[in-house]
Amino acid sequence: MRDGNALAGPLSDLFLPDPTTAWRLCPGCGTDAALAALHVYDQGPAAVARCPRCSEIAFRVARHPGQLWFDFGRGGALRFPAS
């Protein structure tokens, strides 16, 4: 077991490319689609991206003061420092 610093390499690989080119397999309905095909509701407090077929939340992104939040719809958000 190593601590979370071991994630620096793999996560930097993960978050660098254009993330909308990623594909997502929906655990709700099995739809396999590019993130660009998701339905995004971004007029509210934060952006909510949903499966285009069953509307299950793919993820949410919020810009709070000093933090960028990212979660998969049920809490447990990653909170990135942001200006």
Next chain:
Amino acid sequence: MATLTPGFHGHRRTRGDRLPPGQFRTEDFPVLSAGPTPEVPLDRWEFTLTTEDGEQHRWTWEQFQALPQQDVTTDLHCVTRWSKFDTRWRGVSLDTLLEGVATGARFALAECHGGYTTNLPLDDLRGGKAWIAHTYDGEPLAAEHGGPARLLVPHLYFWKSAKWISGITLGRTDRRGFWEQFGYHDYGDPWREQRTWND
């Protein structure tokens, strides 16, 4: 605008000051949704109040319409910074729905068609401060604004006024809702700018 205990507000209000800090006034009624608009036929509409012990009180649309109705004119304040003055609603007071409901709960979780939830202290649903509204500006509440019926709690940021409400579950502990678990404030007082966890 209902007031809380004097001195509890962290900011000084002058008489006639209707615009909370950080807000701007709009004449429009922006539609802000976190998902698709659910279709809820009135013959299948039901409102369920569930106590912390699991006891359920249910109203069909017909039963709900037979309850005493109130007209409410109030200002709305959205966390996205727009405020709208003098909006006109008609609906049933939560005081009416909570009449005769035995509960020692301190918290409420509003639950909606489409999966949206939001949490509030039960005290904020009592005392003439909250309604289940079905009419806006003299017309049946449009689906895009939460029809057939939505929660209306205008003294808090408008995300607490849950659209497409299907029920309220009372609890002894506070359970965070859709936005609250994503960093938005548990209470959401616009006069204290309680937008996020750190406010």
